[in-house]
Amino acid sequence: MVAAVFSGVALKHSNASADAAKRSADSSDRSAAAAERSAVVDEATLAEIRRETEERRAAEEEAARPRPAFVVEASARQAWDGTQAPYRRYILRNTGTGPATNVRGMLPEQTGVSVNFPFGESLRPGEGYEFTVDEDGRFPPVIAIHLTWDGQDEPVAVPVPQ
Incomplete structure (x- = not known):
């Protein structure tokens, strides 16, 4: 009987531990997906900054180009x-x-x-x-x-x- 009680308690803890591990894995998956979305956004932002910088540089070069008047x-x-x-x-x-x-x-x-x-x-x-x-x-x-x-x-x- 004592063994059955210990077995029941161990099973309960085992199930709780399995549930916690599943929640942890789900949370880890969500975190990885969020990190991936953040990386995509960061890449797009960096590409936009590079494009704006290139446009500004080209405009400055054009403004500084010698011109007749x-x-x-x-x-x-x-x-x-x-x-x-x-x-x-x-x-x-x-x-x-x-x-x-x-x-x-x-x-x-x-x-x-x-x-x-x-x-x-x-x-x-x-x-x-x-x-x-x-x-x-x-x-x-x-x-x-x-x-x-x-x-x-x-x-x-x-x-x-x-």
């Missing part, structure tokens, strides 16, 4: 071509930080005005190109020129001083 200055030399038509001299100057190659100038929708714009010129920073504009009064005054250059296919308007 232009202004039109009135030339100190004014001209008369020997006929009745006076014309003005201007200087197209690259005021940017980088060179411009194959610079091409044009007037925006203005015909009949005589202009000797740059066509295919290369201008390093600080360099200028002198051009003239016929000002005989038959046409509206030139208020801007449009420029394109290698890497800038969309014309850029540059005001002309009056």
Whole structure:
């Protein structure tokens, strides 16, 4: 009888121990699954941080890249071509930080005005190109020129001083 009681108590403890081991194993499985989900989230977060860092670096490099910029200055030399038509001299100057190659100038929708714009010129920073504009009064005054250059296919308007 005593052996049966000890056997019953031992069986009860054995069952409790088995249940505790099963709960522990289940908890361990849940913990492993949570750790795996956390690792996946950490990898995704790290990939996003890397992507943002690369985008920021590329934007900073692009902002720091040397670029041409232009202004039109009135030339100190004014001209008369020997006929009745006076014309003005201007200087197209690259005021940017980088060179411009194959610079091409044009007037925006203005015909009949005589202009000797740059066509295919290369201008390093600080360099200028002198051009003239016929000002005989038959046409509206030139208020801007449009420029394109290698890497800038969309014309850029540059005001002309009056």
